[in-house]
Amino acid sequence: MNLMNKCSTSLKLLERNSTFFRLYYKKPTDNDQLSVQKSRHPLSQTSGTLNADLRSIQNLIPFVPKQPYAKKHFSDQCDVVVIGGGAVGSSVAFWLKTRVRNGVRVIVIEKDPSYAKASTPLSCGGIRQQFSLPENIQMSMFGAEFLRNLKSYLHVEGENTPDVSFMPHGYLFLATDRSAQQLEENARLQHQLGAKNELLSLSMLKKKFPWLDTTGIVLGCHGLENEGWFDPWSLLMAFKKKAISEGVEYVTGEVIGFEFRKMPDMLIEGVEPGTYETVETVLVKTEDGEVRPIKFESAVIAAGANSRKVAEMARIGKGPGYLKTPLPVEPRKRYVYCFHCPNGPSQTPVVIDPTGTYFRREGGGHFICGKSPTEEEGEPNTEDLEVDYSYFDGCVWPYLAARVSAFEQLKVTNAWAGYYDTNVADENGIVGRHPYYHNLYIATGFSGHGIQQSPAVGRAVMEMMFEGGFKTIDLRRFGFERLIHNELLREVNII
Ligand SMILES: Cc1cc2nc3c(=O)[nH]c(=O)nc-3n(C[C@H](O)[C@H](O)[C@H](O)COP(=O)(O)OP(=O)(O)OC[C@H]3O[C@@H](n4cnc5c(N)ncnc54)[C@H](O)[C@@H]3O)c2cc1C
Structure with missing residues (x-):
């Protein structure tokens, strides 16, 4: 709705x-x-x-209506298990399945298919290129491209054409004399990357937006293209429908733990030889209270605001070395x-x-x-x-x-x-493989700008998993490593 x-x-x-x-x-x-x-x-x-x-x-x-898609009886193994079926998890599943098709079996585990408390349907659905970090600008530019060509990405044969009611009315950022220089620098970077914004002096602001009281304002930046808002629920449903039509299995249940496998031959930098253990199985508590295992090759944590808790189940933030640093998503x-x-x-x-x-x-x-x-x-x-x-x-x-x-x-x-x-560390998404685990990926922490970035994030995870690294937008700086080395990436334009 x-x-x-x-x-x-x-x-x-x-x-x-x-x-x-x-x-x-x-x-x-x-x-x-x-x-x-x-x-x-x-x-x-x-x-x-x-x-x-x-x-x-x-x-x-x-x-939100109840979803008819999730299965009661589900597979006990797969290639990729995605934990969390919101916009990010469903985008990951969509990209994996459309790019790799029959070569990969994907299961999405979602604890609440009504999404009553999930971020996705409660979001404002805003999309803008007015960020200060190139990665955020590029992800949102791709988000806009994706929305404009939604039919070619998400149309399912025999179903209505997906429509997310994209309203391209722009964003207007206002700056005081203290923040004007930053606004100019951001606008320059956005231009360089292909976004279409215009800087507006005080007189231009007054002319273009006569209802605006410009007291204390010295500069504005108005997005002319690809900014505005859309219906997040429709995007989620379109991702989900398309993913299911491509063979993704949605399971209703809550991930309550992982099982581990010893891999003494695996040598990982910073991990004592012979001690490495990886995640191998998720334990899923079903609506009936039963706990059932799903074995996987790779897992993706896309559990939104609950991601830290899921990561802790995989000892992230609870172990030594690389496992010491928690996933700082709250x-x-x-x-x-x-x-x-x-x-x-x-x-x-x-x-x-x-x-x-x-x-x-x-x-x-x-x-x-x-x-x-x-x-x-x-x-x-x-x-x-x-x-x-x-x-x-x-x-x-x-x-x-x-x-x-x-x-x-x-x-x-x-x-x-x-x-x-x-x-809570730097208010930017965390995307990529966890440095300890060779088969555990993270896509979370988007801090109020995740719905617009979900198309790009899903594609990035797919590229990392199956194409040997980021191919379209270089998201290496968004990896978990920055948290371990305390090299935080600050985004100035957080709303
Ligand atoms: C008020 C508000 C306004 C916003 N406005 C914007 C905006 O204008 N533009 C923008 O881009 N973004 C906005 N956002 C942010 C955006 O909504 C989120 O960044 C984005 O939806 C995150 O998607 P997600 O799939 O990661 O999380 P979610 O949508 O929360 O999905 C995660 C899913 O994981 C499931 N889950 C959690 N734990 C488990 C478990 N243990 N087992 C199984 N399933 C589990 C949850 O039930 C949930 O459905 C806004 C958010 C809010 C709250």
Whole structure:
């Protein structure tokens, strides 16, 4: 279900509640913010009540249908087992099977085929080339190429043509005088790599986006091609359908451990001769509570925000030498708020304020927005996916209203939370073979930009596994080795 549908479904339900519809919030002033901290501000109290209503309404909205694909009875061996059937795992499976076809038996293990808490369907589906690292720019450029030619990649004979509703409306990054130089450098690199962006001076910004309040802004960069957003759920389903049509087996079950095999003849640098043990079997807990083994030649960890735990089952972060370094991927809860503002701008790209606050239009006066918390604001707890509406009031709305005066009057209509698959070491994907294991690959940690990179990542893993190394985009710097040697790769444009 795409975002517009999510918003409009909830709106239809809300239309019945005319009291709610008449109520518009007004942007809190600084004094209001202070009083919220001491005692709850009446506006905030109202919004709390409404939001509780919204949450109960939200629970009524069918979000993701049950998937019919997974098998109850499954094979006990394969060539490649992929742990995690989200966008990344399903892309890996798709690429392996379409490139290598009958030569490889692929099983994807997915613990929750409804994907209720997976990052993929809860993502905003944004795609942009405005990154600071060449690898991220190139992966996203390929992501856009893939989406534009989706039919040629993912069409299944006899099925509807896949459609992910790609909205190519660009991103607009805004910079203050402190961040302008970085924005220029990024734009130069993006140009060199073939991305089409334009740098906009203050006067150009005002002319192109008259609704934008440019206070404190000195420069903007607007993506002219291949940037925008799409429906992540449709991409996931298209990957999955195509993979299954090519013979990939999806198994419903949770990987709860590995079995190991001693390989005393294997010599690995940094490992004492005669002691090497590799992973050979995954243990899968089925829906019935049964634990069944699947033996494999190679395994791929693509378990999103849960990847660290899966890696620990393979002793990563629990052993000596190369195994000492943990896979630094953790869930980070992020809120996305949907709001209605009939007087808001009718055409917007995804606007990224220097504070990290973002918003984009969804059509008909509807918008979505969000922001990753600052260090001072602190990370929300990750026990559940409850939405904190006070975070909108205190930490998002003031920045929205400062950038677009029409946003001083708006109404939050819905919201959701999802887990970023955050690489807490340097917030970039980790892609490639683990340096200890000759048959264990990792594809995770994309920290809020993984859905757009999933086509490139799947292809990269396939190339590494079957073509002797990265052939199209050189992702060697994204390997696990950088974590062991503490040579971290910082991406400046994290949202
Ligand atoms: C609010 C939000 C907004 C976002 N916006 C964007 C955006 O605009 N653009 C963008 O590119 N990215 C965005 N992202 C990030 C993007 O969604 C993720 O990077 C991407 O979906 C990761 O895909 P994945 O397949 O690795 O993870 P997931 O989709 O989480 O899939 C991993 C799967 O592994 C399964 N699994 C875990 N452990 C096990 C186990 N032990 N056994 C079996 N299965 C297991 C899980 O059930 C899950 O289905 C956003 C994320 C969030 C939360």
